[in-house]
Amino acid sequence: MPTVVSVENVTKVYDSGFEALKGVDLQIEEGEILALLGPNGAGKTTLISTICGITTPSGGKITVAGHDVITDYRAARSLIGLVPQELSLEPFEKVMNTVKLSRGLFGKPKNDAYIEKILHQLSLWDKRSAKVMELSGGMKRRVLIAKALSHEPRVLFLDEPTAGVDVELRKDMWDVVANLKADGVTIILTTHYIEEAEAIADRVGVINQGRILLVEPKEDLMQRMGQKRLTIELQDAVANIPDALASYDLMRSGDGMALIYSYETTSSRTGITTLLSDLQKAGLQMKDLQTRQSSLEDIFVDLVKEEA
Amino acid sequence: MNFQAIKAIYVFEMARFFRTLAQSFLSPVLSTSLYFVVFGAAIGSRIEQVDGVSYAAFIVPGLIMLSVMTQATSNASFGIYFPKFIGTIYELLSAPISFFEIVIGYVGAAATKALFVGIVILATAYFFVDLQIAHPIAMLAFLVLTCLSFSLLGFIIGIWAQNFEQLQLIPLLVITPLVFLGGSFYSISMLPPAWQTITLFNPVVYLISGFRWSFFGVADVDIWISLMAIGIFTGICLGVIWWIFKTGYRIRS
Ligand SMILES: Nc1ncnc2c1ncn2[C@@H]1O[C@H](COP(=O)(O)OP(=O)(O)OP(=O)(O)O)[C@@H](O)[C@H]1O
Ligand SMILES: [Mg+2]
Numbered sequence: 001m002p003t004v005v006s007v008e009n010v011t012k013v014y015d016s017g018f019e020a021l022k023g024v025d026l027q028i029e030e031g032e033i034l035a036l037l038g039p040n041g042a043g044k045t046t047l048i049s050t051i052c053g054i055t056t057p058s059g060g061k062i063t064v065a066g067h068d069v070i071t072d073y074r075a076a077r078s079l080i081g082l083v084p085q086e087l088s089l090e091p092f093e094k095v096m097n098t099v100k101l102s103r104g105l106f107g108k109p110k111n112d113a114y115i116e117k118i119l120h121q122l123s124l125w126d127k128r129s130a131k132v133m134e135l136s137g138g139m140k141r142r143v144l145i146a147k148a149l150s151h152e153p154r155v156l157f158l159d160e161p162t163a164g165v166d167v168e169l170r171k172d173m174w175d176v177v178a179n180l181k182a183d184g185v186t187i188i189l190t191t192h193y194i195e196e197a198e199a200i201a202d203r204v205g206v207i208n209q210g211r212i213l214l215v216e217p218k219e220d221l222m223q224r225m226g227q228k229r230l231t232i233e234l235q236d237a238v239a240n241i242p243d244a245l246a247s248y249d250l251m252r253s254g255d256g257m258a259l260i261y262s263y264e265t266t267s268s269r270t271g272i273t274t275l276l277s278d279l280q281k282a283g284l285q286m287k288d289l290q291t292r293q294s295s296l297e298d299i300f301v302d303l304v305k306e307e308a
Numbered sequence: 309m310n311f312q313a314i315k316a317i318y319v320f321e322m323a324r325f326f327r328t329l330a331q332s333f334l335s336p337v338l339s340t341s342l343y344f345v346v347f348g349a350a351i352g353s354r355i356e357q358v359d360g361v362s363y364a365a366f367i368v369p370g371l372i373m374l375s376v377m378t379q380a381t382s383n384a385s386f387g388i389y390f391p392k393f394i395g396t397i398y399e400l401l402s403a404p405i406s407f408f409e410i411v412i413g414y415v416g417a418a419a420t421k422a423l424f425v426g427i428v429i430l431a432t433a434y435f436f437v438d439l440q441i442a443h444p445i446a447m448l449a450f451l452v453l454t455c456l457s458f459s460l461l462g463f464i465i466g467i468w469a470q471n472f473e474q475l476q477l478i479p480l481l482v483i484t485p486l487v488f489l490g491g492s493f494y495s496i497s498m499l500p501p502a503w504q505t506i507t508l509f510n511p512v513v514y515l516i517s518g519f520r521w522s523f524f525g526v527a528d529v530d531i532w533i534s535l536m537a538i539g540i541f542t543g544i545c546l547g548v549i550w551w552i553f554k555t556g557y558r559i560r561s
Contacts, residue, residue: 052402056560074310077404088395097323104316105403147399 001029004155004186005051010060012046012210020046022210023060028155028188033181034215035197036190038207044190045085047207048157052082064155078106081153085160085190087140091133095124098132099146106151118146121176138169145176156180158189162196174200198222223264229292230261230272235285242282248275265293313405317413318420321387325421336375336425337432343371344436347493358495359526364437369520370492371433376426376451377458377487377512381479384418384462389469392559401560407553411463418459419452426451439523446531447522453538454515458483460545467558486512496528511537 005028012021020043028034036044049055051062053073062069067076090098099115119125122142127135132143141161148156158177162170177187177200191197197204198218205215214221237256248271251260259279263270279286325332347367355363388410391397400410433439441447469475490512496504507513508529518534521527527534551557 049398054398054401054560056556074404074406077402080402082398082402084395084398086395088398090390090394090396092324092327093320097320101316101320102399104319105313105399105405107310107312107404109312 001032003027004030004065005188006061006063007047007051008061010047010050010062011058012043012050012055013058020210021050021057024207024210024212026205026212026215028186029203030186031181031184032202033177033187033189033200034203034205035201035218036188036205036207037192037194037197038190039192042207043210044207045159046210048082048159048188048190052080052157053077078151079154081148081151081156083141083144083148083156083158083161085163087137087144089132089140089143091131093132094129095119095132095135095143095146096128098143099150102147103150108151114152115146115150118149121179122146123172138165141165142169145173149180153185155186156188158187160190160192162191162193227262227293228265230263230275231290231292232259232261232279232286233288233290234258235287238284242284244282245275245278248278310405310409313403314409314413314416317400317410318417321414321417322420324387325417325424332421332425333428336379336428339375340371340429340432341436343367344433358498359524361524361526362437365439366495366520366524367493368430368433368437368439369523370487370490370516372426372429372451373454373490373512373516373519374487374492375429376422376454377483377515378479379425380418380422380455380458381462381465381483383421384415384459385466385469385475385479386462387414387418388463388466389475392466393472397559407549411460411549415456415459415463418462419455422455422459423452426455441523442525443522447519450515450519450522450534450538453542454519457538457542457545460542460549464545464548464552467552470558486510487516490516491528492516511541514538515541 005026007024007026007028010021010024011019013019024043024047026047036047038044046055050057051064051069053069053076056070064076064079067073067079069076093101096115096119099119100110103111103115116125119128122145124139124142124146127139132140135143141164145158145161161173165173177189180187189196189201201218203215203217204221206213231253234257238252238259239256241250241252241259245259249262251262252258253260261272261275263272276286344364347363349364351363357363358366391400465475465478469477489507490510491507496507496513496517499507514529514534514537517528518531518538521531521534552559
């Protein structure tokens, strides 16, 4: 897959002196759906804003389809649609007019049939003559999507598109996203919810404190998520893992008072039974057992630890 | 040039104006009529003529300038401040348009509105006084230039302002006094000599004087100096806008 958006070593220091991006590298592939996960303040919005031209990067290089976002901004930006996190819309304006404005701003000639199609798709057609302030929050979110789609972008950024959106609309939204993907549009969305990434993304990126910690195909990440850990607390500390247990994927806790065994819940045999009998054979006394599903949070913690 | 974008901004901004057309129309008509009643009829009955022109007619150019300058400034400043305030500026910043296209769209719309108001006032004035315009083309040129340059100023204020108070501050604290003291309602020659000198530091004097010349063929200052003044003023505004563009001042963090 060719790269459509390339982010190389991008940094962003806000006027306040806060470093929101600390050397971000990210290659977004053409036609994929990439979900960016990260806690509040991770830098998701900052990264998107920097790619879209809303903030200027302090360092690094960003290109969209080979066009530099600074020196060749017209070509770069005309490919991008952005649905911002905030519901920023002119309150007194009619839905139709605000969508048409977006198309015009991107230099596209009038195309009423296309606008009508989008408004139908997003179930906004009945509201086309309503003022924005008369709409509910979810409808406003859809107006923002309509605006972003009005100029037929090749790359679409959705910054937390499902915040404050009900289940049904969420489903509609994923349908729209699926249609866009079928048309070859590249989609980048941010979210706090792993399930959301799971539902539609091809790849998942994790960002924290201004750094991209990983970008992986969804399947790989899900597999990691599907891992469980069995913590075996011991009567007496062990200095190292006995040779008899070398064939198991075991980790010794820092003080040697516990062994941690990771295993796949998805595989047919977990290997726990044999491990426990081998443990006894090796002469280790168990005090307690504990299992835990690894969560996104664990992955965060692991990743952050690796960083340090 | 992204002409589509300029047109889109212009049309969108003008739509705001047409939504409140009655209001946009009524308030200048009403305030002009009031000025005529108060200044023209009440005071004018005591002042015979200024520079050979009846007082009621004499104040028409000043009256138009007063409204045009304040309208242009407030329209343009509000036009660009509002998207900043409600956050819709994200769309301008992420669109494939240059800063100058944004300026042309907003300033063009603000200047058009101000021009409209100026013409409405002129038309209203015809109901009250007998007016003859000596240099119609110069009159129109002065009017358009003033609309444009003060819209540029308004645009700068709108970019600079970080709250509604600041947005009101400059028009209220600077423009209104300068216009009132700029000979809108009197001839500079009516002032004591010391004040005449001080007044010459007021840039608005040159604009009003030039505009009045286009009506009556008489002016407080040379018409070419007036033209130069408005040229310099426009140049300064353009310079500031260029600087804003270069530095991204208060628009792009
Ligand atoms: N204009 C600004 N000036 C200074 N600091 C800022 C600015 N905008 C964002 N930040 C800081 O940059 C960091 C990243 O913010 P950002 O909005 O990118 O996070 P995010 O990942 O989108 O978070 P969320 O999930 O809450 O939307 C935060 O610590 C935030 O406080
Ligand atoms: Mg965000």
